[in-house]
Amino acid sequence: MYLIIFITSFFSILTVEAHAYLDPGTGSIILQALIGFIAAAGTAVSLYWQKLKLFFKKFSKKKGE
Amino acid sequence: MNKLKFDSGSYRDPAGSVFFENKKVYRNITNFGSKKYEFIKESGLLEESIKQGFVIDTKEVNDQNLKNQLPDSKYIIEHKKIDYISYPYEWCFYQLKDAAIHHLDFQIFLLKNNAILEDCSAYNIQFIESKPIFIDVLSINKYHEGMYWNGHKQFCENFLNPLLLSSKKNIFFNNWFKGNLEGIFTSDLNSVLSLKDKFSLNVFLQVYLLDKLENRIIQNPKKTASKLKKIKPFPKNSYMSLLVQLKKMIGKLFPYKQKTVWDTYSSNNTYNKEETSFKIQVVKKFIQENSFNTIADMGCNDGLYSFESLKSGCENVIGFDFDLNSVNRAYLKAKENNSSFLPLYLDAVNPSSNLGWNENERASFKKRINFDGMIALAFEHHLTIAKNIPLDQTLEWLTSLAPKGLIEFVPKEDETIQRMIALKGDIFPNYSEDKFKQLLEKKAKIVKIQNISSTKRKMYEYSRD
Numbered sequence: 001m002y003l004i005i006f007i008t009s010f011f012s013i014l015t016v017e018a019h020a021y022l023d024p025g026t027g028s029i030i031l032q033a034l035i036g037f038i039a040a041a042g043t044a045v046s047l048y049w050q051k052l053k054l055f056f057k058k059f060s061k062k063k064g065e
Numbered sequence: 066m067n068k069l070k071f072d073s074g075s076y077r078d079p080a081g082s083v084f085f086e087n088k089k090v091y092r093n094i095t096n097f098g099s100k101k102y103e104f105i106k107e108s109g110l111l112e113e114s115i116k117q118g119f120v121i122d123t124k125e126v127n128d129q130n131l132k133n134q135l136p137d138s139k140y141i142i143e144h145k146k147i148d149y150i151s152y153p154y155e156w157c158f159y160q161l162k163d164a165a166i167h168h169l170d171f172q173i174f175l176l177k178n179n180a181i182l183e184d185c186s187a188y189n190i191q192f193i194e195s196k197p198i199f200i201d202v203l204s205i206n207k208y209h210e211g212m213y214w215n216g217h218k219q220f221c222e223n224f225l226n227p228l229l230l231s232s233k234k235n236i237f238f239n240n241w242f243k244g245n246l247e248g249i250f251t252s253d254l255n256s257v258l259s260l261k262d263k264f265s266l267n268v269f270l271q272v273y274l275l276d277k278l279e280n281r282i283i284q285n286p287k288k289t290a291s292k293l294k295k296i297k298p299f300p301k302n303s304y305m306s307l308l309v310q311l312k313k314m315i316g317k318l319f320p321y322k323q324k325t326v327w328d329t330y331s332s333n334n335t336y337n338k339e340e341t342s343f344k345i346q347v348v349k350k351f352i353q354e355n356s357f358n359t360i361a362d363m364g365c366n367d368g369l370y371s372f373e374s375l376k377s378g379c380e381n382v383i384g385f386d387f388d389l390n391s392v393n394r395a396y397l398k399a400k401e402n403n404s405s406f407l408p409l410y411l412d413a414v415n416p417s418s419n420l421g422w423n424e425n426e427r428a429s430f431k432k433r434i435n436f437d438g439m440i441a442l443a444f445e446h447h448l449t450i451a452k453n454i455p456l457d458q459t460l461e462w463l464t465s466l467a468p469k470g471l472i473e474f475v476p477k478e479d480e481t482i483q484r485m486i487a488l489k490g491d492i493f494p495n496y497s498e499d500k501f502k503q504l505l506e507k508k509a510k511i512v513k514i515q516n517i518s519s520t521k522r523k524m525y526e527y528s529r530d
Binding site for chain 2: 025026027028029030031032033034035036039040
């Protein structure tokens with residue numbers, strides 16, 4: 001949710017001006033790059049989270065022994 | 066030598082175009098497009114795509130006569146002929162949804178096999194036996210590591226946005242889509258959606274964020290162009306997950322629940338079961354006596370008479386109705402039975418016209434008429450009385466649809482007509498059965514007149530032959 005609020009406030013300060021010659025698909029390519037980045041970052045975070053969880057599990061097990 | 070007739074809507078791709086010859090559908094593949102075609106042919110992708118029901122039956126032909134007429138063509142392929150070409154703005158919600166899912170399933174299949182679809186036009190999907198089928202084989206191309214999905218924007222405008230508009234806002238996409246053949250622009254949809262709608266992560270990303278990015282790009286084109294040069298390759302698993310996410314998202318979309326006028330027509334109409342079963346018998350006999358390939362069912366509602374026509378030996382029925390909820394129900398029924406019944410949206414007083422580039426890209430309703438039979442049950446009074454179309458013009462139009470047909474005449478004293486004129490009054494001094502008969506006789510031969518039980522409604526069978 002914080003991600004949504006952050007991106008919303010970032011883009012809502014922009015105003016619209018319809019001109020310029022650009023391939024109309026450009027926005028969608030940048031969106032894909034952004035989604036790809038978010039997905040990759042999410043995967044990396046979840047990977048480290050799993051590792052961290054595993055570490056604490058092992059740690060608490062050792063303590064219990 | 067015959068001059069080949071090219072499809073006026075098939076001009077965008079320099080790799081090839083669709084043309085017609087001797088009632089067959091062909092596509093030429095130019096030297097420019099030959100590499101692409103060789104890839105899909107030699108990799109076995111084309112064959113497998115056809116086998117798995119993604120792509121229309123296609124075979125390579127070696128017709129010297131055709132080749133002589135197409136000197137720039139390296140190959141010629143023949144496609145299975147589709148009985149009736151329909152456009153996305155004539156589809157109901159469920160037809161567009163099924164077409165979108167078919168498109169995504171096909172793309173997922175292709176990506177697994179290192180191929181992609183170059184564009185995502187909804188016009189590349191047609192319906193055969195209530196199933197969507199992909200028709201543009203030259204859209205398939207090789208996947209290269211790091212590629213972005215170039216058709217994403219088009220997919221959103223052609224499929225996702227119209228579905229969201231109907232599902233979230235209860236606005237049927239059809240007339241909007243017909244007004245802009247590219248579909249529903251993301252910026253338009255973003256303006257219509259509420260804050261609550263955008264709280265879904267998928268809607269937020271695919272509509273709100275995409276619109277904001279597009280605006281930002283328009284403002285800083287130079288900056289964007291330099292950024293694009295540095296953009297990182299798009300991982301294949303991200304490409305795949307984008308397709309899968311969209312499929313999941315679309316799978317959860319349903320029409321906005323609200324009853325329309327005709328939604329309960331089959332159960333609430335003004336005639337009794339006896340009359341309905343009599344009408345079914347008349348339709349059945351009409352179909353059995355004529356060996357029709359394709360008939361039109363005008364005002365098909367949920368397809369009661371269309372299904373009876375198919376059972377009686379007619380090969381295909383194309384149904385037309387003004388009410389999109391009825392078209393939805395008819396389509397779902399047809400899909401359940403894998404039936405050759407294609408219900409479509411048609412406003413008879415504002416039918417699909419010739420649209421697009423040079424007013425020739427998408428053919429009008431009239432231009433696509435290929436019916437050898439027609440049934441119009443409880444239909445003519447909706448034009449003549451409800452829409453004030455003069456009776457002779459109604460009959461002229463109806464009889465022009467097919468050489469043979471059944472038209473139900475509804476008398477003025479009928480309950481439905483009385484309801485129609487309750488407010489505007491009886492401004493139809495010339496509407497009577499005698500006039501109906503006299504005018505119909507001018508257009509065609511009256512083959513049979515049958516009373517529909519106790520009411521004064523009558524079934525007129527005509528033949529123009």
